[in-house]
Amino acid sequence: MARTVSNNDSTNDETGDDSNATTKEDGEVKGRVRKGPWTPAEDAILVEYVKKHGEGNWNSVHKNSGLFRCGKSCRLRWANHLRPNLKKGAFSPEEEQIIIDLHSKLGNKWARMAAQLPGRTDNEIKNFWNTRMKRRQRAGLPIYPPEVHAEATAYHLQHRYMEHHQPHSSASFALLLSSCYPKKLNDPSQSSNANPLQNQPDSANCYINQSQKHFKFSNENALPLSPLSPYGSSSSTLLNHSFGDHGFIAGSPYESFPLVSVSTPDISSNQTPTPASSYASGVDGLMGSSTMANNNNNDYYEVAPLSPPGNSGLLDALVMEAQGLSHNDKSKNEEDPTLAGKLSCKRKNMEYEEEAMMSAMKKNSGNSTTTENQRDDDNSSSQFSKGKKVMREDPMEEMNSMDDDLFSLLNQFPLEMPMPEWYRRGENQSLGLENQPNASAPDPADQEYAWTLGTCWNNMPSIC
DNA sequence: AAGCCTGCCAACCGCTCCCTG
DNA sequence: ACAGGGAGCGGTTGGCAGGCT
Known part of the structure; x- marks a missing residue:
């Protein structure tokens, strides 16, 4: 150069x-x-x-x-x-997946993302992302695969909930999430999905701390991965199951939020839990969330993302998608009154369920898990102090402080939101996939196809 | 062959945060 | 409490290389 x-x-x-x-x-x-x-x-x-x-x-x-x-x-x-241990060359597919996952949750926090990718620099990641963004935008593709996007939405929703209902324990939720991962990681069926980075020598801050056989916040940046991630984690699946039939955040400031639950027949009573749901069953359901992937009873489609402040790229992108979906909602409901009616009806059911869940959530909010996790959280944050510089904030807290304007904007979303094409496609498929162990892991080509459908990233403003 | 476009990448720039005196 | 300096972060710029027309 x-x-x-x-x-x-x-x-x-x-x-x-x-x-x-x-x-x-x-x-x-x-x-x-x-x-x-x-x-x-x-x-x-x-x-x-x-x-x-x-x-x-x-x-x-x-x-x-x-x-x-x-x-x-x-x-x-x-x-x-x-500096030593720098990794040069192109990003591996695994690294790319991590970046996508991280970006969906952190936004343009390149340094934090770099902290999850040993040997990679923030500059590299930034360049990679910008190039990728450009390319996908030009191709009219969404920047996130829908699964990642949905999980990110769930992730942000959870933070928002915690902020409003447990303002001092939002990080505890992260610990709750993290506490769920060991089972997933130890699941033999997921062994082929082992984190490819976990055996790297310089992996102290790596995405998954294998040495502890435990997905934990090895530093403040560790975050759950998407269901599609090759590292076999799915907080969304986990949490969704924890909530049983309540795939929304009851009593949250998002009650008017377009969390659209699209139920498949309730077969929970005589259904053998999948490994994923088994993981969840060991966790007292504290939070409800959702993705469209890998649900046994209900599929929940979330369309209104939340974003941490300062994540300019993510924020813009999410707002754009929200707007796009809101627009699509109108047109699609007109096109498909059956769907509209279905969603409307479901929405009413949800409102009843929300009340019930709200009281359940309140009960849970003061339980001992929170206290314990808070302590753990303090430990984990101290592990990450780097040099003399003290980390400025807990990322979870950072996630929580959201611009009020955006917040009010999101709260004004229509109550009923359309299912995008890729989701409707998935819904159809899910009927036949319910008992398949790997329904949440579509083949990459299929996945790429799905990206092109139903999302509204095409409307994103040019970044150039 | 020449010009254009795009991707890639290194480096710069402005800003913010934190520490220290 | 405050100001100045050090360090880090995220955004942007600009040059080179390679592919395409």
Whole structure:
């Protein structure tokens, strides 16, 4: 990557580095910090410096090493290219899946995503995502597969619920989620889906902490994966089951939220639980959520996503999809009165159920699990303190603080939302798949096909 | 062959947060 | 309590390479 060195432009971009302007002749830069691509010689100097002095104190690099680079540039160069254990080359499919999952939940938090992918830098992930976004947008494809999107929605809904009903224990919910994963991970039927990263040497902050045989928040960033993730986790499936027939958040500020439950015949009483549902059965249902995948009794389609603040990319995308779906709702209900009637009827049922669930939720809200999880959460957050810098916030809390305007916007969604094409397709299939063990894992080609249907990402504004 | 387009990637820039004096 | 500096993060820019027309 030959890039011209800008010798004449020296905006004081760091913290007064230009005050260190030197008169030493370096051939290219005189009296300025150097910009542009790094040379091997510069790399060598920087590596040597870090070996001697360690990371940090980047501004002193310029003073002590003779490098005509600002501290910021040095830090970046080290972090993105020179530090050991950096993984170069294209992202593996597994890594891509992780990124998609993480982005659905974190938005453009590249550094946090990078923390989940050992050897990868935030810059790499950012570039990857932007390129991918561009490509998918151009192709008219949604940025997330529907399963990931639905789970992300559930994820954000859960946070919103926790914020409103258990303002001090939202992180506990994450622990509750995390506590559900071991069973999933140990499930033999899922063994082929083992996290491909889990055996990597530098996996302290990896997505799944295999060493503990436990999906836990190895740092503040660990998040549940989507049902399609190759790592065999599905908080949505889990939680949905935990709630039995109540695949919505009762009593939540989302009561008017378009959580559309589309029931398949209730066969729960004589149904052998799938492995996924077995996992859930061991957990006191605290939260209800949903995806369209892998449900035995009910399929719930969530269409109104919530987003953490500051996740500009995700936020925009989710709002766009919400708007698109809202628009589609109108037209599709007109086209398909049967569906509209079905959903309307179901909605009424849900309203009754919501009340019942609300009281159940309130009972649960003060249980001992919460207290214990809170303690665990404190531990996990302390594990992640990095260097002298204290992490600014619990990600769960960050997720919870949502812009009020968006919130009110989302609350004004129509009560009935359409099932997109991909979902209706899935519904049809689900009738025949209910007893199939891997109904939640469509073949990739199929999946890609599904992405192209029913979602409204095509309407996203250009990012260019 | 030339021009255009797109993907990829490194680096820059502005901003924010946290620490320290 | 406050200001300044260090560090990190996310957004953006711009050059190169390769494919396509």
